[in-house]
Amino acid sequence: MARLYDWFKVIAGGINGGTIVKVGLFLNTQFQPGQSVAGHLPDLVTQTHAAREAGFKSLWFPHHYLTGPLQMLQIVPMMAYLAQHAEGMQIGPNILILPLLNPVHVAEESATLDVLTGGNYVLGVGLGYRDGEFAAFNTSLKERAPRLEESIALIRRLWSGGKVTHKGRFYQVDDLAIGLKPVRDGGPPIWMAGTAHAAIQRAARLADAWMIVPSTPLAQLAEQMRVYRAALAGRVPDCFPIVRECYVGADHRTALDECRDALQYKYNAYASWGLADRQPQAFEELVRDRFIIGDAVFVKEEIARYREALGVDHFMMRCHWPGLAFDKALGSIRRLGEIFAA
Numbered sequence: 001m002a003r004l005y006d007w008f009k010v011i012a013g014g015i016n017g018g019t020i021v022k023v024g025l026f027l028n029t030q031f032q033p034g035q036s037v038a039g040h041l042p043d044l045v046t047q048t049h050a051a052r053e054a055g056f057k058s059l060w061f062p063h064h065y066l067t068g069p070l071q072m073l074q075i076v077p078m079m080a081y082l083a084q085h086a087e088g089m090q091i092g093p094n095i096l097i098l099p100l101l102n103p104v105h106v107a108e109e110s111a112t113l114d115v116l117t118g119g120n121y122v123l124g125v126g127l128g129y130r131d132g133e134f135a136a137f138n139t140s141l142k143e144r145a146p147r148l149e150e151s152i153a154l155i156r157r158l159w160s161g162g163k164v165t166h167k168g169r170f171y172q173v174d175d176l177a178i179g180l181k182p183v184r185d186g187g188p189p190i191w192m193a194g195t196a197h198a199a200i201q202r203a204a205r206l207a208d209a210w211m212i213v214p215s216t217p218l219a220q221l222a223e224q225m226r227v228y229r230a231a232l233a234g235r236v237p238d239c240f241p242i243v244r245e246c247y248v249g250a251d252h253r254t255a256l257d258e259c260r261d262a263l264q265y266k267y268n269a270y271a272s273w274g275l276a277d278r279q280p281q282a283f284e285e286l287v288r289d290r291f292i293i294g295d296a297v298f299v300k301e302e303i304a305r306y307r308e309a310l311g312v313d314h315f316m317m318r319c320h321w322p323g324l325a326f327d328k329a330l331g332s333i334r335r336l337g338e339i340f341a342a
Helices: 004-008 037-054 075-083 103-116 131-136 141-159 197-206 218-232 252-272 283-287 296-310 326-341
Strands: 022-026 058-061 090-093 123-126 164-167 172-176 190-193 209-211 241-248 292-294 314-318
Touching: 022 037, 037 075, 037 326, 058 075, 058 314, 075 090, 075 103, 103 141, 123 141, 131 141, 141 164, 141 190, 141 197, 190 197, 197 209, 197 218, 209 241, 218 296, 241 252, 241 296, 241 326, 252 283, 252 292, 292 296, 296 326
Parallel strands: 022 058, 022 314, 058 090, 090 123, 123 190, 190 209, 241 292, 241 314
Antiparallel strands: 164 172
16 A cells, blocks of 8 residues: 555655655544443554554554543553554654653653654653643642753653763752663654744754644644744754644545534533633534544645645644544544555
């Protein structure tokens, strides 16, 4: 089967002339109350296999705590569980809520995941936003940014493999080294999500790539990309990744209806968690210039539109949400492959 990314060779212009645009799968590891989570584990394996066979180049996992009654599999065990089925694909969090976690713990687990994936691990991080999560971890939301910055600096030093002494505002290490060195010198790349201008500028300064979140509309993204490029100040990132909700239906007229309930359920959950830019609204308004939903022709045109407007070159597509029938999600993944293999 022809690889997805072979269809997206940029002839001229763009961020890096000749860039091949990659497609990744953002897995759904959340389930509605009453669903058998254990019964759906084989479905996640099947989706991973289907994406890999279709030429998807990466596999991404969400991270949250205290999501009940929404059921959610935790991120690190799931990445390790599916790594053996995603051989050759990049694997990473989208995103790990880094300020909630001790950077020594993250450095150790990331090194292990880098070894398990043969050097294909990417550490995707972000600030987080849920009051309840931060309260449960006895961490102040006001300290998110400095905790994240100190964590990244310490993690990278620990990945060097040598002994580290660190006496920071939040974390202390006294002449100690982590127990496993990552496959790659310097450790896995760190990609950072963010929507506020300060967060985007931080990503340009500290991370190897800025990750665009799924709910920001295209017009707003154009301004955010200008901020990011300016803040790069000549640095060349790993890539320009973007997360989008994506559903490829067999028929354009019915595609929206097929995923409407599942997407509304997902975004109502976001709203209940207090995420301001994901408040409930008319479904058609929520979708417009945010999600990529339609038949194969429409989806291909939308990917090209985002590429032209933003210069993005790594699409992380989430094709499944709590409540969407597994066979419909699998069909969407396979149609993405068919778009580029025809």
